[in-house]
Amino acid sequence: MPSPFIVRGLTALALAWAASGCQASPTAVESPAAAPDTTAAPSDATAAAPRLTSTELNLYAWSEYIPQDLLDAFAAEHGIRVNYDAFSSNEELLAKMQAGAAGYDVILPSDYMVTVMAKQGMLEPLDTSLLANFGNLDPQFVDRPYDPGNAYSVPYQWGTVGIAVDTAAVSTPVTAWADLWDPAFAQGLVMVDDEREVIGLTLMTLGHDRNSTDPAELEAAKARLAALKPNIRLFDSDSPKTALLAGEVKAGVVWNGEAALAHRENPAIAYVLPAEGCGIWFDNLAMPKDPPHKDAALAFIDFVLRPDMSMLITRDFPYSNPNAAGLAALAEAEPELYAAYMAYPATNPPAADLAKCQAIVDIGDALPLWDKLWTDVKSGE
């Protein structure tokens, strides 16, 4: 018969462990921040650091995306406890907000999601004149079509979508999306499991707009994509680099960060910005409608834009930084890291490629059409 002692022992141990975590957490907040070792001049905002009435900030963002040092510094400076809850896709964020979740102060949607959420009245208007550090952003990355005038959001990081190639396994040069159709890649490709990216690049190889809503163009893309299927070994959005690193595939359509991480592990993996034009994306700081701690939210957004904080983002994560002053601070504080950042096309694409890139735009009523196409191609024989 059951041994309650097993259960008791288990519970006691588990609770003891959990309790230790519980006690440790407040000290983690109060402990002085690991001071960022930068020499960048403090901005006006630091000097003015206004007293906030809020004591809490609820952050809802991608996980492992905001440096711990930055969060600690913010907590220390403003005496605010930061709750950092994580989502893993834009669609999760949207579905949650759409169903009525409340209580978050700062969220981190990508470009097209800013449009969708703003159109649905889910975002709190953002007055950039209240952000002392807004001017630190590189002018080419503000006022983008997905959020004209930065009425709701400010860019946090950006990047591209291109082709990662294992140069040890591929002999012919890869320069364009169209090269993926080469029969030499039979069962040799990994693709992000994302209809907007994959159908989009197929449209580009046909010379169409990657955000096309024309049924005839989409029908043509369907046939073309079906022809690519024999080359695709797997779809994986979470970690396409793993299949590349494991040698399961020879090339793949990936986000720049994935390519940069894979390149670090295996230098033979190169990143190509395709001739037809690469994809480009932005992740943005924004506030959901009626945030409970709006003063803290604004203070946080401004804090992230500070050069000494912004450089921490690039120090910790392999994406591209829209903050010009932050990159300047990085050049001074960590010249080696800065040089590597500037030299690698995955983090700092050449201006010519950047000019050709095309962003995903929300296609509204045509999205179900795209999804049906995707379902058909995937479930077809």
Place this chain on the structure above:
Amino acid sequence: MTDARHAPGRGLRLYALLAYAYLYGPIAILVVYSFNQSKFGVAWTGFTLEWYAALWDDRFVREAARNTLIVAAASTALSTVIGTAAAVGLQRYRFPARRLTEASLYVPVVIPEVVMGIAMLAFFAQAFAWLNDALGFGWRLGLATITIAHVAFSVPFVTLTVRARLAGFDRRLEEAAMDLGADEWRTFTRVTLPLILPGVVAGALLAFTLSLDDYIITLFTAGPGSTTLPLRVYAMLRQAVTPKVNALSTLWVAVVFAALLLAQWVGRPPRAVAA
């Protein structure tokens, strides 16, 4: 079932060994890779304890672990009690709407998680907005709503498992107890419960396991500051920090094994009640 004549034969023992090897094969890999220097879990590149140190420093993971255990313990306790009562009721008695209750029991097993999660979130958001307005409550999403949702999807597992145990249960044992003067409650706790306990514990273990690992429904019913481990871990994996999660799983398995060993060593086995 203590008769030595019926101890498992050699073939069965060998099979069981293979079955446990199948169950623990991936766990062994998971443990080994928690010591791997490579971030991406592809090739072995060298031994390190770095991921355990990183884990120790991560306050969000500690908070998530605590939340997960609170929810799992609370939802398991609730669904075990409610689910067992329902199993007894459904198996023993005829009453109005019995068939309907029985059918609705399968709904949480059948319904896609994402639908259940979104429906519950919409319901809670609406109900809270209304109650907070009307009565001045400050209710919001959090551990309580996660627990409510977990009970809803795990309770059928308890009920169905206990019913499998109750089927063919010999009611004469209870009648004998009653004839000997035990009241109904005493009969239940002294006779019925011990007899169905294997089913109850099996159901509770399934409920606990389900709660510990749920992602989608938790995602939608969680509020600020109530992130559980699966939520944290899924998001971490998207950003490629696998070994830290391996380290966490390894620690957790080690804790469970320590508890099991301790229990085997320290505790005298309770009297076996032959079923």
Place this chain on the structure above:
Amino acid sequence: MLQTIRERDDLKGLLLVGPIAFWLGLFLLVPLALMVVVSFADRGTYGDVVYRFSLDNYRALAAPEYARILGRSVEVAFWTTAMCMAAGYPLAYFIALSPPRRRWLLLFLVLVPFWTNFLIRIYAWMIILRSKGVLAAFLGAVGLLPGPAEAWFARIQLYTPGAVLVGMVYEFLPFMVLPLYASLEKLDLSLLDAAADLGARPWRAFARVTLPLSLPGIVAGSVLVFVPAMGMFVVPDLMGGAQTVLIGNLVNNQFLKARDWPLGAAASMVMLVLTLGVTLLYTRVFGSGEELVA
């Protein structure tokens, strides 16, 4: 032999079943009623729900592609259940035959692997089944690869339907083993002795005595495996390379990619009605086992 006739007792029945009925009614059926309403609504331009009612969503689901998706999901769930049964029954039987004080340890050991994280377990399987993974290295070391194990390995290596089945059976095995154990453990061994004394061969005794007695466990276990397996899509996505669309993907995509809640709600209602119907029919045919026992 055993008395399990149901007595009519409204009060006791309702008292015992009241809590679950309240819980599922308020927290599950009411929210799902909202979803039923949504399933008749329309998708707004930005993925919001427009309450303009029609049968369009259900009509859209009549397309032949969806029948194919449903068929494929049933196929995956069926094989998962069958293999879980084949693998789980002997294991549950072994645990039930073990000495009582060891039974609980053995049962716990079945569950402990599943107290780690789901994705991490699947990632571990991916490491094992890669074309240059742990299993391939092992088979190579013992000289079976290249060699006699080649064809076998090709069928279960990563990104094949075989790999999906390996992962599915792994994830669902406890949901078969525990109900089976719960029903096998009450097996009265004196019955087996009686059968043996009457000259029955062990296999015959198993087929005539053990198997019918464990039927409630078989029914419960197959429901608890088959039904969730119908909606599972993460294992096929990760271990099969997301090369196909299952009903779980279909529903999930409507909510989390196409932002077409009404179509997703309609698809899940169709799935709910079909699966519920089959499940109730199945449990009705096999009963909860008592009819065969009594």
